[in-house]
Amino acid sequence: MSSDLTSELKPLNVALLTVSDTRGPAEDTSGQYLEDQVIEAGHRLLARRILPDDVYLIRALMSLWIADPEVHSIIITGGTGFMERDSTPEAVGALLDKEIVGFGEEFRRLSAAEIASSTIQSRAFGGMANNTVIFCLPGSTGACRTGWEGILKSQLDSRHGPCNFSGLTLRKPDRACQRLHEVIGSRAER
DSSP: OOOOOOSSOOOOEEEEEEEOSSOOTTTOHHHHHHHHHHHHTTOEEEEEEEEOSOHHHHHHHHHHHHHOTTOOEEEEESOOSSSTTOOHHHHHHTTOSEEOHHHHHHHHHHHHHHHGGGGGGOOOEEEEETTEEEEEEOSSHHHHHHHIIIIIHHHTOTTOSSOOSHHHHTTOOOOOGGGGGOOOSTGGGO
């Protein structure tokens, strides 16, 4: 972990994803809450998307964001429960280099004060991939508030000690992401 604590915030570039089969931009109160908090904390919002609970759509977008040298952190809300279509852990887990085991444990500890034993139904988790820190929260705005206030706000802040994720994410390697959209040959343009 980074021990280079600074007195000045080093803003991170954050991408937000809401996973929902039913929410559009007007109903996405959890995504809006997270957007507001990211900006209020002094970070930059690079992207905000809403996708249905589809493993392959989630993986496709996440793979692009993980490879993008501009994206330091990804926060996902939704799809972490036990309903048939809840598949965020299955979609994202396969892309991780390392799991942040303590994130899920701490999230459930904090939420137990609010929802008691129902917290065992949360599959909130975090991880790292390509020096991108990824946090997956439940879809409710209350759960997003618990995760942001109790964990994310400080762990994304370069001034937080004794350690935070800022130093790791700011060392993300540069990748030639523009090559992903390059078209070679006239037949490939169709």
